[in-house]
Amino acid sequence: MTVKTGRRDFLKGLIGGLVVGGAVGVAGSEIYRSMIAPPPPPVKEEIPTSPLKAGIQAYLTGGGALWGKPMMQGAVLAIEEINEHGGILGRKINYVVKSETGPEETVREYRTMVLDEKIDFYVGLISSSNTPAVGPVAEELQTLTFFVDGCTDFLFEKAVPNPRFCFRITNIQSADGVSAAVGAIKLLNLMEKDKVRIAHIHPDYAYGRNAHAHMQITFEKVLGRDRVEVVYEAFPGLFKVTDFTPYITEIIASKPDVLASSLWGADVVNFYKQALGYGLFEKMKFVSCIAHAASPAEAVKDFPDGHIAGVHANYFFLYPEWTRYPVNKAFVEKYYRRWGTYPDSPSEGAYVAVYMYKNAVERAYEILGKWPEVDDIIKTLEGMTIYGPAGPIHVRAGTPNKHQCYKDGIVGISKYDPTYGFSILTNPITIPISKITVPEGWEGTPDPKAGTLAYSWISQTWREGELPV
């Protein structure tokens, strides 16, 4: 059956079509225009003029001061710089500094800063004993909290599994042990040895236990379980031991090829000074995941050459090389001018933390047109990447380890450098963080013994006898 269209119908249709088409055309061009043209600027509300207040909490005494002092200096440098340039959207930053000590006292000081000092954001902590204690309090008091270190996997896997207010700048702790072990295997050519005898010495608390577990599983996985023999293990109390000579003797007597260690602060200083007198460094390779990480001018002044220099999988001021990466060069110069010494992992971390806050506030302001609420800042931080002195650093938005920051790790070989007057990290190798840490979205359960997801992830997904990077 054919349908005949009459003249009247045709005209009707033509007019109707033109009307509809015109309307669609007009609407379409409107939509198109709205797609390519910038949105009308949100009506910007006035920014409060009152200054912001930052809370800084760092070890200022005891064996941890080698870390706490540079951390405070990094944060203060960032704040002073920002203030010099007019503050964050015109708001200057004031700051208050409190001491980091044991968990109980540290939490008490944290509460004081939030409740009495009314801080807007917080930058602090070195110890892995303290972040799991302060984390839940930060969530309870709803205060934007940047942990510079206190890197334990336990924080975002168990203590605060679904954080809103806590973020952590340093690489996760398991990555620290894994980086050092992978670095040692590559730099010392351990893959070529038939058998590797390993001794361990770590501080006796969360950090040391974690470093021990992840260095060991990495050696076992990459070298093969049969090729690794543990000959001695010791866990001296953190900053409790001043005389390491009995340990040194036992380590030498057990004749290891490699001494894996996460001693830090004053402990590593006492240990290596005393070990020098016992000739320990001529008899084995010392694999430290952390010795070069903080205050190298004081901590590793005359550290022996040719051993594995770990920087807590974070930062050493010579890398990324200054000529290639101006952000680092600028940071080192500014830090040196301000403090008369070179920056390190904790100072870089604290510096990045302050800038991360600034970036998030400014980005949120661009979108919202008003000074952002804390939740707006949090949303902006999640998934954000910024370029810090150590390179790009990314804030994880999803689980596991939500709100943990990630950047590539670095390991090298120790060498005394007369230009600087202390031992530096040379022959650097970069360890891509994505290859050595649990990725976003991995659904495993923490290893019952080591207590971390990373341990399970390595033992379940790495192929034995193969380097991951």
Place this chain on the structure above:
Amino acid sequence: MIGVEEILIRAYNIFFGASVLFLISVGLNIIYGVMKIVNLAHPAFFTLGCYAVAGFGMGIIINIFGSSSITPILIVPPLFAALIVVIASLLIFPLFLFMSGRGDEVQLLLTYGLLLILEDLFRLIWGSEPLRSSQPYELAGSIYIGEYIVPVYNIYVIVSALTVALLLWFFLFKTKQGILIRAASMDIEMTSALGADVRRVLLITVLFAAFLAGLGGGLYIPSGSVMLGMSVELLVLAFVVVVIGGLGSFLGSLIGSFIVSLLRTITLIIFPELELALIYIVAIIILTLKPEGLGGGRKW
């Protein structure tokens, strides 16, 4: 298999550890013996000795004697440290007079307060970073025991501690001042009644304890480092030493230091995990079975 070398080198470590502990705890014991004051601030004097050398003493000494002449660099720092600590203790001697004869709670509060004040002074003067002064340790070098290498400096510390112990024994038992100190420790009123200047005896006691702490600090620092908070750690160790050895007795310090050092080395060979625990367990057992300590029960 443990050979002769292994035994020798461990014995060497045990003696070194015991020497340091002895130098820390002996002054604590002397002050308690005479004045019945548990001087919680005593380890801070040891720490002050360390700071005196690492903070500025070693610089001065090297300026005067040069950096390569071994004898003065070994001998002068501990004496210098002792001098500084003696001067410091002179300044706070009135506090000791005030405390003498008062209740335990007054003494504990005052001496612990003094320890905290001293720690803060250290921070004010020398900052918060650990300090070192290892020139003597490096200059003394190392020697071989079989295939093991050991630092010579530790031998020097052991010999010095032994010398101090011998001189101390001679002083306490053979000189008039020493006999007066022991007399005062047994019955201060009787000593006074017999015509001895008790105030002077107390002054000598305090200065003497300070001298030993300073000497110990100056001897120890080249082999380690000094940091804030160290006084508290040392206090705990010194207490374990006197609990095991016996409070108020010179012999107690010797026995206690040796036992603590021995226990430490043995646990580190057999089961490192138990290092501190075992020392405390032994302290608890001794406190329960023999509260006066192994060297106690007898005076000096």
